[in-house]
Amino acid sequence: MENISNIKVIAQKEFADHLKSPVFLSFTATFTLVVLAWSYVQGTEVEYTLNVLGSPDLMRGFEGVAEVVGRFAPIIGIVLGFDSIAKEIKSSSMNVLLPHPVFRDNIILGKILGSGSCIC
Amino acid sequence: MNKNCVLTLAQKEFSDKLYEQSFFVLLAIFMGTMFVYLQSHAGGDNFGDVVQVIAVFFPLTGIALGYDGIIKEKNSKSLNVLLTHPVFRDNIVTGKFLGISIILALVVFLSLIIIAASDFLISGKVAEFDSLLRLLIFGIFTFFYLLIFAAFGLFASVWCKTEIDSLTFGVLVWINMCFAFGPTIIMLASIVSGQSLFDMTEKFASTASLFQNISPLHHFAEVTNGVQDLSFYGGFGVQTDVHGFLDTQYSISYLIGYYWQNVIILLILPFIFLAASYVSFLREDI
Numbered sequence: 389m390e391n392i393s394n395i396k397v398i399a400q401k402e403f404a405d406h407l408k409s410p411v412f413l414s415f416t417a418t419f420t421l422v423v424l425a426w427s428y429v430q431g432t433e434v435e436y437t438l439n440v441l442g443s444p445d446l447m448r449g450f451e452g453v454a455e456v457v458g459r460f461a462p463i464i465g466i467v468l469g470f471d472s473i474a475k476e477i478k479s480s481s482m483n484v485l486l487p488h489p490v491f492r493d494n495i496i497l498g499k500i501l502g503s504g505s506c507i508c
Numbered sequence: 509m510n511k512n513c514v515l516t517l518a519q520k521e522f523s524d525k526l527y528e529q530s531f532f533v534l535l536a537i538f539m540g541t542m543f544v545y546l547q548s549h550a551g552g553d554n555f556g557d558v559v560q561v562i563a564v565f566f567p568l569t570g571i572a573l574g575y576d577g578i579i580k581e582k583n584s585k586s587l588n589v590l591l592t593h594p595v596f597r598d599n600i601v602t603g604k605f606l607g608i609s610i611i612l613a614l615v616v617f618l619s620l621i622i623i624a625a626s627d628f629l630i631s632g633k634v635a636e637f638d639s640l641l642r643l644l645i646f647g648i649f650t651f652f653y654l655l656i657f658a659a660f661g662l663f664a665s666v667w668c669k670t671e672i673d674s675l676t677f678g679v680l681v682w683i684n685m686c687f688a689f690g691p692t693i694i695m696l697a698s699i700v701s702g703q704s705l706f707d708m709t710e711k712f713a714s715t716a717s718l719f720q721n722i723s724p725l726h727h728f729a730e731v732t733n734g735v736q737d738l739s740f741y742g743g744f745g746v747q748t749d750v751h752g753f754l755d756t757q758y759s760i761s762y763l764i765g766y767y768w769q770n771v772i773i774l775l776i777l778p779f780i781f782l783a784a785s786y787v788s789f790l791r792e793d794i
Binding site: 411414415418421422424425426428429432433435436440460463467471 | 672673676680683684687688691692694695698704705706
């Protein structure tokens with residue numbers, strides 16, 4: 389039970405850290421821009437095929453957006469995870485964290501849960 | 509005195525990078541990509557795919573060369589030791605820039621020479637002076653295009669507090685310039701002109717061309733391929749008769765006259781980032 393509350397606290401901290409991090413925010417903004425711009429282009433293409441050729445091919449636009457999401461979403465995932473443990477070790481906060489009654493697996497689980505909630 | 513300092517720093521930066529594993533990785537990636545693309549398109553004269561790969565993916569190698577230039581010295585405290593010697597701050601930035609330029613030139617021209625030589629040997633084509641000269645011009649433009657991003661990386665290394673921040677900033681600019689830029693321009697041009705891409709109107713094309721001028725990718729695409737945009741997603745371009753400096757239908761002097769604006773911007777941009785690095789570094793409290 390104590391372990392679960394430890395994990396929850398670490399996840400909460402990780403989630404809050406990510407939300408305030410300029411790196412995460414700027415990558416999210418870039419990702420949103422890519423998806424928005426690409427959706428717009430796809431939308432005009434669907435409108436064109438609808439008006440000129442008369443064939444309503446609505447799912448085609450969504451396929452294009454799904455492709456862009458599929459290629460760019462991994463970058464957001466990597467940004468969330470790439471320095472989560474290394475940062476703690478480098479800033480020596482890991483040395484402060486581990487003397488507390490927190491196991492190493494709790495830390496990893498908390499980090500994953502925090503990053504996962506951000507992706508959600 | 510100053511010139512000696514700059515040369516010594518450039519020499520140190522050059523030899524540091526030369527002995528790093530990253531140099532060989534860079535050389536292998538550059539050469540491998542060009543070789544594979546050239547061989548897979550052997551027989552055809554479609555060089556466009558190679559140019560697109562260079563234009564879209566290789567700026568990351570430029571950023572990788574420059575992103576830790578100053579910040580590495582700052583974090584390892586060797587900058588403090590360096591500054592106690594009679595070396596000015598601008599000498600340090602110039603030396604780093606020069607060192608990075610030499611290593612980049614080595615990567616670009618070494619791979620071009622090896623690739624062109626092996627291509628001529630394998631295919632049995634006759635190497636004419638004109639085509640060799642055009643390849644050299646292509647190499648020069650590629651060098652300056654990548655140098656823009658290397659100089660930007662150097663600027664980020666002065667401006668950011670940690671190496672991770674500097675690299676992240678560089679990668680962010682790379683994604684925006686090489687992937688997000690194409691569709692964003694189409695969206696903006698469409699909103700501003702009130703026309704859609706598929707209406708194919710003059711108003712839309714001229715608005716999009718106007719916006720594209722802010723991207724180095726556009727100028728590189730113009731001089732090498734004669735297209736307006738090589739962005740990976742949704743590049744937009746108007747068909748033209750002239751296809752860059754690799755188009756053998758036109759003489760080099762005609763092409764210089766035709767593309768002089770793009771050429772000048774490509775040559776100037778690295779020095780603008782160098783100037784930005786100077787300003788940023790001179791104002792910094794170390």
